[in-house]
Amino acid sequence: MFFLVLLTLFLAYITWTFVRLINNYNEAKKIGLPIIILPVNPASPLWLFTKDYLSPILTQLPFGLGTWAGLAEIGWTYFEKYSVHAKYGDAFILVSPGENDITLADPAATEDVMRRRNDFIKNPAIYGMLEIYGANVDTVNGKVWDRHRKITTPPFNEQNSALVWRESAEQTDQMLQVWSEKSSVRSSQPDIHALALNVLCGAGFGQHSSFVDATSHDPTKSEQKQRLGYRKSLQMLLANILPLIILGLLKGSNFPQWLYFGSMAKVSVAYNEFKGYMGEMLAREKTAFEQGDSMRHNLMSALVRASMSEQSELESTSTEQPLNQKGASKPTLTSGFTDDEVYGNLFIFNLAGQDTTASTLHFAITLLAVNPKWQSWIAEEIDAIRGADGAGTLYYAETFPKLTRILALMYETLRLYGPVVVIPRYTGDTPQRLVIQGKERIVPARTTVSLNVAALNTHPEYWGDDVLVFRPDRWIVSETSSSSSNNASSDSSVSWFQPVPGSFIPWSHGPRVCPGRKFSQVEFTRVIFGLFSHGTRVEVVGQGDETEMDARARVMRVVNEAKLEVTLKMVGADRVALRWVKKESLQA
Ligand code: HEM
Structure with missing residues (x-):
């Protein structure tokens, strides 16, 4: 039966x-x-x-x-x-x-x-x-998205970029110190992810952590306990995205919490703990706003300010807002954020910002180890900039715009190994007209339109015959230098290769372009700048009697076997051992 x-x-x-x-x-x-x-x-x-x-x-x-x-x-x-x-x-x-x-x-x-x-x-x-x-800016559509985008855009400003720059600089120095003391580093992937998490904790939430020990800066014991919990709970959530998504669905369906077991139970504890930390920070930021304090530029402070300013603006122009018991205006669909929306957006900044930037850095560093010629190319630029900065201040505003070769390295890494390989869109309930290959078509309702990022980035018509070759200098058509004979002068002006519109979209494009684009560029460039300064270079460590060429070919196989785990990542990355060395003859 x-x-x-x-x-x-x-x-x-x-x-x-x-x-x-x-x-x-x-x-x-x-x-x-x-x-x-x-x-x-x-x-x-x-x-x-x-x-x-x-x-x-x-x-x-x-x-x-x-x-x-x-x-x-x-x-x-x-x-x-x-x-x-x-x-x-x-x-x-x-x-x-x-x-x-x-x-x-x-x-x-x-x-x-x-x-x-x-x-x-x-x-x-x-x-x-x-x-x-x-709900957050990444997940909503229509008018609700307008409101989310309006409030989430202001935090990504130049003051925040300067903070990203400083956090990245400090983390990189500490990471390089750790790496340089080892004869072989197999932990590049988790280390770079830890660095990216620390940058997000600092520039995102004003929670500073040391690369080596997340608690080393905490002055009191109670704060120490809280900070360690904060970073670790966030780390656990970001490392368990799939269980976290399932947890979110279970919570939505009121599945009893006592039935969670194994990794789900651990993720659930981290989930609740992290929400508690966000709640405490939100309360502090609200008080700071009410006291007129606008000096902090981490994403959380700026987001709360933007949200509360929106509410205040609306309150001053409307007399018909519903009031809660305390007399404060409740956010409506047209005003600021609810507390859950603040949490939703802050968490999505972490989710969208950590893996993506960290994986891009990890691919770039591994590709540089395999291709020493590109290390020399970026180091030429780094040495020129360091040489011209007599005071050694290397401020964000002056230095970042000059790191064009490192930005080109980032673009080229994203072109071939970008973390987002497809961007899906959907017609919803309404059919849409769309011109495809010069001819108008009707795309029916409930149809997915997948923007094939990986194919666009390797389309031979737009990238040429060497489309699959990793060549960062394809991005720079010409460099002109005003004060130095070498092309990487600190005062060089660059003419960039301009991809055909729509053919290079690693951060998406149009109204829903990634708001963290500049954040990731600043972090990427500052990390690479820090790693390859003063004659520091990275090499692949061979196995047994492997030749240098064989070792590089083996590493490239690991690189090319990358898989999509939410974002594109190297699988079994600890198979790659790298060595960081200081070439005395190159020290600047
Ligand atoms: C190399 C690093 C990064 C890459 C390649 C990247 C790529 C992307 C892409 C392709 C999208 C569009 C996704 C879609 O439409 O489905 C997107 C959206 C988004 N990204 Fe990034 N991202 C990066 C870093 C960051 C950082 C550092 C943050 C925040 C700190 C961030 C926050 C966001 C948010 C909030 C959205 C949603 C925007 C909206 O829908 O209006 N991203 N990103």
């Missing part, structure tokens, strides 16, 4: 899947783009749980019958890069029993989708999962 019920359920599921596939196929045909059929829904839990076993078998099937499996893999766009588009064109439709997905590597159409934020929205079913502490 049980077996019969099971068989009936299975047959019903297969029939339903098949009917969905046929319907989606018929819908897709009307759009008039090439179609690739995936017989499974890549987002279905059944596929997600079985794919690691099934995919290797499917890809071995004769006549290419299972080649679709590669496109049902999470992060497939990174592995395939432009290759699938080379076969099917700059736009094709992935038809599955889930929802149809138009995959774009057409820069003009990409640009248009990014510009039309109300026509091509963020799918609430997907982005809603990121509302871990509350």
Whole structure:
């Protein structure tokens, strides 16, 4: 009997899947783009749980019958890069029993989708999962997004960039000190992530931590305990994003807390603890605002100020605001943030800002170790800038704009190994017109439009024949120098390579462009600047009797095997050992 019920359920599921596939196929045909059929829904839990076993078998099937499996893999766009588009064109439709997905590597159409934020929205079913502490600028659409964006933009200002610069400088010096004392460093990945977390704690929340010991600056014991808990709880949350998302869903469905066990229980403790810290900080910031203190420039202070200013502004122009018991105006859809929205946004800054910047730095450092010639190239710039700064102050405002080669290094790392390999948009309930490859198409309702970042970044038409070659100098068309014979003078002016609009979108583009772009650029450039100063260089440590070339080729295999774990990351990164050395002859 049980077996019969099971068989009936299975047959019903297969029939339903098949009917969905046929319907989606018929819908897709009307759009008039090439179609690739995936017989499974890549987002279905059944596929997600079985794919690691099934995919290797499917890809071995004769006549290419299972080649679709590669496109049902999470992060497939990174592995395939432009290759699938080379076969099917700059736009094709992935038809599955889930929802149809138009995959774009057409820069003009990409640009248009990014510009039309109300026509091509963020799918609430997907982005809603990121509302871990509350709605935030990353997850909402329409008028609610207008309000979130208006309040979350002011904190990313020049004073905050200066803070990022100082925090990054200090963290880098400490990290390099630790690395230089070792004959071989296998912990680059966790170390760089720790550095990025500390920068976010400092420039994001005004919570300063030392690279070596997060408690070393705490003056009192009670504060010490709180700070350690603060950083560690945040670290635990960021290292467990998937359990955290599940936790968020369980909390939303009022699942009893005492039923959590294992890692879920630990994440739940960190979740509650971190919320407590944010609550305390929020209360302090509100008091500071009321006392007219506007001297702190970390993201939290600035966000609370922006939110409360919005509320005050609204209160002074409206007499019809509802009042809570204390007589203060409750935020409405058109005014500042609720406390949960403050928490939601602060947490998303951490979530969106840590992994992305840290992974980019990690890839860049590893690529530099494999390519010493690019180390010399950036060091030329670093030495010139240090040489010209007699006082050694190296202030953000004067130094950052001169670090053009390091910025070019960042762009090139993002082009080939950027943390975001696809940006999904969704038509929601309304069909949309969209010009794709010069022809207007109707994109039906409930269709995903995937902006294939990895394919756009490796499109041969826009990047040339050496599209897969890591070449940071492709970004600088010419350098002119006013005070030095070498091209990396501290006073050089640079003419940048201008990518075709829509072909290079590592931080997205248009109204929903990443607000943390400058934050990440300042952090990246200051870390690289600090690491490669005074003749310091990094090399790959070989294994056994491996030659230098073999060791580099091995490291490149690890780099290229990177996987999407929320963002793109090197897997088994401790297989790569690096050595930091000071070349006496190069010390400046
Ligand atoms: C190399 C580093 C970074 C990269 C490559 C990057 C990339 C991106 C991309 C591609 C998006 C658009 C996502 C989408 O539309 O689905 C985005 C959005 C966002 N990023 Fe970043 N990001 C970086 C660093 C940061 C930092 C440091 C922060 C904050 C401290 C941050 C905060 C955000 C936020 C809040 C959004 C949502 C914006 C909105 O939807 O209006 N990011 N980022």
